[in-house]
Amino acid sequence: MSWHQQIRAGFDLETTGKDPKQALIVTASLVVVDASGRPSASAEWLVDPGVPIPEEAAAVHGVSTERAQAEGMEAGRAISEITETLRDLFSAGIPVIAFNGVYDFTVMDREARRHGLTPLTPSPVIDPFVLDKQMDRFRRGKRTLSAVSEHYGVSLENAHTSAADALAAVQVADALAAKYEQLRGDAEQLHAAQVRWKAEQAESFEQYLRKKDPQASLSRAWPVEPPR
Template sequence: MKSEAQNPQLQTPAIHNAQPWNAGARAAFDLETTGRNSRAARIVTASIVVLAADGSVEVEHEWLADPGVEIPAEAAEVHGITTEKARSEGRPAGEVVGEVASTLQDLFDRGVPVVAFNASYDFTVMAAECARHGISQLTRFPVLDPYVINKQVERFRKGKRTLGALCEQYGVILTDAHSSGADALAAAQLLDAMVTRFPELDRPAAHLHHNQIDWSAAQAADFQSYLRRTKPTAVVEGDWPVLLPHDAGQAGF
């Protein structure tokens, strides 16, 4: 497998490139963590996969972290990493967070779009971890989220919108689900499949990024309105690609 320096296709043009997002290199990003609360969860595994314009995998990065806290049994059942395994084989959390952040920021700096399924979860975990370890926050631009995009283009789709369910619908093979590397690659392949069905998605990454900010806010507002029919105080957050911090001390998100 070639390094980025050996691949001229990965020397991506500036962020304001007017080409469609899939005309050049793109990357995919996924985390497996200690829990569902994105502001409190710690990273257990992280993967970044860089793909060439034709969708072939050019570079893969994988990390296993010792999160510094117990990994709940329910989380370990999902991704297969126990506290004991993380402590014996994982690297210190601060080192892993720093390397993941540096790799992502390098991609963003070069205008490489980063695909992340349900991006507001992964990037909120990253934001909290960066704040926790004194690491600079990411620019998080441009990001492409098949979850938000699918809710926009298939508003009345019935059934689950999990990565697995959407991959099955679009004919994307997802092997070893809930491993960060497999999930990251599947998210990128899912978006490739979606654009063939919805050609309106064949636009520059920067445009889609800004679209998704509006789409996510509208989707959350609609769902909140629905929930408030029976739960008047229900709140659905629509910030994207990162949730705003609840703690004023974490305002650096």
């Protein structure tokens, strides 16, 4: 059976900022769905990142510094729990679906290193952001999770909460697999294909940007930006 007809999990983070190498986790969600796509288990973390949450970030995900301090888990314990839960899923061969997953897994990598934990080797990962750009590369318009969800008929309520975004990522990935036969099959093979596709997409966009800025440079890495 194809990966989208087996147990799989959606994953999403909300953080303190846009740079995945510097951002700290504020919330994390994992939603496990069964073979038919029904949610069967979930886990959520509210984390005190130990620093003030910028107002710009709080306006997106709705978690203030005061709430994180009052209700959130200590960061080191939370990062350990999230990392080990993901590691267990990957060890079991369960694909983890994350929209623009290079952001989430780079955040996880840097957070693990900050807290002296062994970083993940995330695989298999399925990234509907990469898949959508590969299968429908010339479609105009935004490629945000909200926009892509709408395009594929996925209902996304409470966008920018990690639980809602995690489930929507699964549903968008399922819709893509239902539409495109090329995306069906073994999750590990699709993971390897996405490594190539992301590199090709970045190279193509970099060439476009260099028409205006000859120094433009985009990373080809996926699903984790390697530490320097």
